[in-house]
Structure formats: structure tokens, C-alpha cells
Amino acid sequence: MGEFCMPSLGADMDEGTLIEWFVAPGDLVRRGDIVAVVDTEKSDIEVEVFEDGTVTELLVDVGATVPVGTPLARIEATPRSRVTPSPAPAAPAAPAASGPPRGVPTTSRTAGRVLSPLVRHLAEDLRVDASDLRGSGPGGVVTRRDVERAARASQGAPAPRRPPAGAGTRLRASPYARRLAGERGVDLHGVVGSGPGGAVLATDVPIAAPPDRAGSRTVDRDGDVRGAIARSMARSKREIPHYYLQTTIDLGPALDWLRRRNEDRPVTERVLPAVLLLKATAVAAAEHPALNGRWEDGHRPASNVHLGVAIALRGGGIVAPGIADADRLPLDELMAALRDLSARARAGRLRQGEWTGPTITVTNLGDLGVDAVWGVINPPQLAMVGFGAVRDAVLAVDGLPAVRPAVITSLAADHRTSDGMQGAAFLGRIARLLGSPESLDPPTPDHHDDGAIP
Amino acid sequence: MTDTAEQCARELLARLLADIAPEVDLADARPDGQLQEELGLDSMDFLNLMIGVHEATGLEVPERDYPQLSTLEGAIGYLASRSS
Numbered sequence: 371m372g373e374f375c376m377p378s379l380g381a382d383m384d385e386g387t388l389i390e391w392f393v394a395p396g397d398l399v400r401r402g403d404i405v406a407v408v409d410t411e412k413s414d415i416e417v418e419v420f421e422d423g424t425v426t427e428l429l430v431d432v433g434a435t436v437p438v439g440t441p442l443a444r445i446e447a448t449p450r451s452r453v454t455p456s457p458a459p460a461a462p463a464a465p466a467a468s469g470p471p472r473g474v475p476t477t478s479r480t481a482g483r484v485l486s487p488l489v490r491h492l493a494e495d496l497r498v499d500a501s502d503l504r505g506s507g508p509g510g511v512v513t514r515r516d517v518e519r520a521a522r523a524s525q526g527a528p529a530p531r532r533p534p535a536g537a538g539t540r541l542r543a544s545p546y547a548r549r550l551a552g553e554r555g556v557d558l559h560g561v562v563g564s565g566p567g568g569a570v571l572a573t574d575v576p577i578a579a580p581p582d583r584a585g586s587r588t589v590d591r592d593g594d595v596r597g598a599i600a601r602s603m604a605r606s607k608r609e610i611p612h613y614y615l616q617t618t619i620d621l622g623p624a625l626d627w628l629r630r631r632n633e634d635r636p637v638t639e640r641v642l643p644a645v646l647l648l649k650a651t652a653v654a655a656a657e658h659p660a661l662n663g664r665w666e667d668g669h670r671p672a673s674n675v676h677l678g679v680a681i682a683l684r685g686g687g688i689v690a691p692g693i694a695d696a697d698r699l700p701l702d703e704l705m706a707a708l709r710d711l712s713a714r715a716r717a718g719r720l721r722q723g724e725w726t727g728p729t730i731t732v733t734n735l736g737d738l739g740v741d742a743v744w745g746v747i748n749p750p751q752l753a754m755v756g757f758g759a760v761r762d763a764v765l766a767v768d769g770l771p772a773v774r775p776a777v778i779t780s781l782a783a784d785h786r787t788s789d790g791m792q793g794a795a796f797l798g799r800i801a802r803l804l805g806s807p808e809s810l811d812p813p814t815p816d817h818h819d820d821g822a823i824p
Numbered sequence: 825m826t827d828t829a830e831q832c833a834r835e836l837l838a839r840l841l842a843d844i845a846p847e848v849d850l851a852d853a854r855p856d857g858q859l860q861e862e863l864g865l866d867s868m869d870f871l872n873l874m875i876g877v878h879e880a881t882g883l884e885v886p887e888r889d890y891p892q893l894s895t896l897e898g899a900i901g902y903l904a905s906r907s908s
Binding site for chain 2: 629632633636637638640642643644676684685708712737738739806
């Protein structure tokens with residue numbers, strides 16, 4: 371018998387609010403499955419279980435705020451011999467390798483499409499057959515938006531209605547329906563359900579008030595985000611002895627190469643220059659453990675690169691979730707991961723591994739037109755790499771002045787784990803990698819295995 | 825190019841931007857101002873806008889044409905002239 375507890379999703383987190391369950395008693399879960407959503411100050415976080423088993427009891431109701439470590443559900447270990455496939459038939463076991471969860475760990479592949487448990491549940495709630503959908507996510511992945519769009523499209527056809535659940539029985543409603551009802555201020559007791567046993571599904575929830583695009587939750591969160599940033603950054607400057615370095619990198623070769631690579635590609639398959647910068651940083655970080663890892667009662671170098679990316683939130687604030695194994699991801703996958711991560715970060719919905727995993731972070735303020743940025747390290751990480759705007763600059767190339775696109779690249783690093791010499795070598799490595807961009811995009815083998823590490 | 829085509833292009837941009845940057849109002853943007861600057865779009869947002877244009881109209885805007893879409897009026901003119 372195991373317990374699934376309120377996870378700690380950050381050094382400053384004391385308690386969390388459970389806002390959604392994706393499982394019910396009797397459900398089989400596998401290590402890495404997303405089972406619930408927890409509200410933290412900066413984002414909703416999809417949290418994962420770390421064992422296989424059967425959910426026997428949910429101990430905390432949606433809406434409850436409980437301290438970190440509070441048991442949320444009981445999970446009975448399923449004997450190996452009795453493990454049956456998870457609800458999605460033909461879905462192979464979720465990658466359950468050791469180490470921190472990967473950026474896309476909670477997905478199961480079905481017939482070439484990748485469907486996260488979250489999206490699968492939503493599709494069930496909205497009675498959308500996800501196997502019919504064309505995915506708009508990375509690699510044709512069916513996303514939450516695809517499902518919601520399909521549900522909206524099918525709303526024209528009236529759903530068969532069943533009689534309401536009898537008086538006196540407990541209200542049956544899907545978690546998503548409950549959430550929608552909460553957002554729309556609807557009392558579900560008066561709603562006729564069309565799901566199994568008269569359960570109220572999301573599609574049954576009347577639109578009492580148009581859902582606010584910005585979302586009242588988001589608006590409420592603004593102050594929280596500011597407070598979380600304030601605490602984290604104050605702690606950083608209080609505890610971490612930063613040192614700073616900067617170098618100007620000639621991006622001529624990288625941008626020429628990328629322009630040729632993008633030229634013949636459809637718009638959905640183009641890679642942004644920012645992705646080259648991320649990739650070069652990740653590859654260099656893998657070679658510099660003094661800069662890649664954490665400070666937790668001492669230096670904890672990381673064995674992989676979980677690359678944090680600072681993403682500005684609309685309406686203010688910033689979050690820096692991570693992309694797992696960014697140094698090993700092919701460019702196209704890194705691009706897809708960044709696109710997906712940006713969208714979810716701004717929608718206020720991230721995954722546990724993305725939230726807690728980063729080992730080094732990149733901030734790119736180039737789009738805002740500043741020449742350079744010197745970061746504040748995100749504790750307990752060891753370094754922050756900053757990229758300013760890419761601008762034409764006069765550089766000395768082969769002994770002659772030349773106008774080239776250049777970017778000022780900075781490093782803020784923790785002096786407890788590295789010295790300027792290591793930092794300089796790290797920045798130099800990033801510059802050299804960007805000088806030979808083809809090295810950042812090696813041909814990928816035909817068989818890409820999520821679990822295989824070359 | 826007709827007024828109708830321009831109107832359609834403008835509506836398309838407004839609809840796509842409502843998804844990409846819900847807080848911005850196209851009406852606030854100066855027609856000749858830099859679109860990304862005016863609306864606070866980063867390069868990912870701009871790419872998503874181009875992907876949205878492709879999904880809605882089938883039009884593939886090549887990267888070398890991006891500068892022609894850097895202002896609101898430029899983008900409207902570009903899209904309107906290519907709509908059938």
C-alpha cells in the first residue's frame with residue numbers, strides 16, 4: 371500500500387491546492403502518469419505518480435489546500451503478474467527510466483499519435499474520439515486544444531440525454547465538468563448528465579457566463595506570481611555568490627545555415643534561431659557539470675541537462691520550466707518542445723518534471739531589443755545564460771572588419787561551484803558550437819527510442 | 825486587391841492574435857508600427873501567427889517574406905494580395 375502525497379514543487383512551497391483529479395478509485399496507474407493538478411503560486415502543475423498500482427481511495431477533495439507531504443490518495447501496488455495494460459489499449463508502458471521525469475514522459479503512443487493522459491481524459495469527458503483527430507502538436511500530437519476544438523465543433527449535434535440521476539444520490543460529474551462548473555458559477559445539481567449513469571460531463575455544463583479568456587484564476591494569480599518571483603530572486607541574491615561573464619558571438623554562420631535549412635520547409639517545420647541558442651547552451655552545459663546542476667547542501671552536479679527556459683507571461687511575471695535532455699534532442703524536437711512549453715506556460719499549465727527539473731536556465735531577451743541581459747540565477751540552480759538581441763555589428767573577421775549578426779551572450783554563475791575560468795570555457799564552447807551549426811543537428815537514427823541514451 | 829480582401833485579412837489576423845496574445849487589441853496597433861513591438865509578440869508568437877495563417881488559408885509565408893509582414897498594414901496587404 372502506497373500513498374501519493376502532495377509534492378513539493380519548489381523550495382518555497384509549503385502547501386498546495388488540489389484542483390483536479392484525473393483518476394478515480396479502481397483506476398490503474400503507472401509510474402509517470404499524470405494523476406492530478408495542483409495549483410501553485412505561479413502555475414497549475416500536473417503531478418505524476420511514482421509507482422505502478424491501483425488507486426484505492428482519494429483522500430483529498432478538489433479545492434482542498436493541504437501541506438506538502440499530505441497523503442492525497444492511496445495506491446495499492448499491483449503485483450507484477452497482474453499488471454494489465456493501462457486504459458489506452460496497446461499503449462506500451464510509459465517510460466519509467468530512473469532519474470528525473472523527462473519533458474514528455476507522460477505520453478503513450480497510440481497508432482502514431484501521442485496522447486497524454488490529460489488529453490485522453492479530456493477527450494473522454496467531452497466524448498471526443500481522439501483517434502479521429504488530426505493532432506496539431508509536435509509530431510502530430512493531439513493536444514488539449516485539438517480536443518476542445520473538436521468538442522466545440524460537435525456541439526451543434528444534440529447529445530442524447532439521459533434522465534438525471536435520482537434525487538438523494540451523490541452527484542456524479544467528471545472532474546473537468548466540475549471545474550468548468552466552478553469557473554462558470556454553475557450548480558451541477560440541477561444539470562442533466564449525459565454520461566454513464568447520468569454523470570454530468572463537461573459538455574453538459576451550461577455556459578452560464580462566457581468563460582473569461584484571460585481567466586479569473588490567471589488574474590488572481592498575478593499577485594502570487596510576483597510574490598513567488600520576489601522570494602526566489604531575493605533568496606538567489608542573498609545566498610548565491612554570482613559572478614558574471616560576457617562574450618560577443620558571431621551568429622553569421624548559424625543564421626546562414628538555419629536560413630537554408632528553413633528555406634524549403636513548411637512553416638510548421640521551421641526552427642527558430644532561439645532554438646539553436648538553446649541547443650548550443652545545452653550541449654555545452656552537458657560538458658560543464660560545475661555549471662549544470664543544483665546547490666542543495668552542497669554541489670549536486672546533474673548527469674543530464676534539463677534546460678530551463680525563461681518564458682515571459684502575458685500580463686507580467688516570468689516562469690522558467692525545463693526541457694529534459696535538451697542536449698540530446700534533435701533540433702526539430704527541441705523546437706517542438708519549446709513551442710509546446712511556451713504555450714502551456716502561458717496557459718498556466720505545466721508538468722511536475724518541467725517545473726522541478728531544470729539544471730540550468732537560459733533567458734533570451736533578444737526579442738525585446740535589449741543588447742544584453744545578466745541573469746539572476748534561479749535557485750537551486752548554478753547558472754543562468756542570457757542572450758540579448760541579435761544585431762548587425764562590425765566584427766573583425768580574418769583580420770578585416772566585417773558586418774555580421776552578433777549576439778551578446780552572458781553567464782551568471784554560482785562562484786561556489788565554478789570559477790571564471792570554467793565559465794569562460796563554457797561560453798567559449800557555446801560560441802564554437804554556434805560557429806559550426808551543423809554539429810548541432812546531427813543526422814538522427816531511424817529508430818528513435820525515448821529511453822535509449824547514446 | 826479589394827477592400828473586402830483587406831477586411832478579411834484583418835479579421836483573420838485579429839482572430840489568430842486573439843489566440844496567441846489574448847490581451848492585445850489590434851485596434852490599438854498603429855498600422856505602420858512594428859507589429860511585434862506594438863503587440864509585444866516574441867519570435868515564437870510570430871511563428872505561431874504564420875502557422876495560423878497557413879492553417880486558415882493554406883498560405884505558406886516563406887521566411888524571406890517575413891519583413892513584408894512586419895507592420896500591420898504590411899501584413900494585411902500581403903495576405904490580401906494572396907487571397908483568392
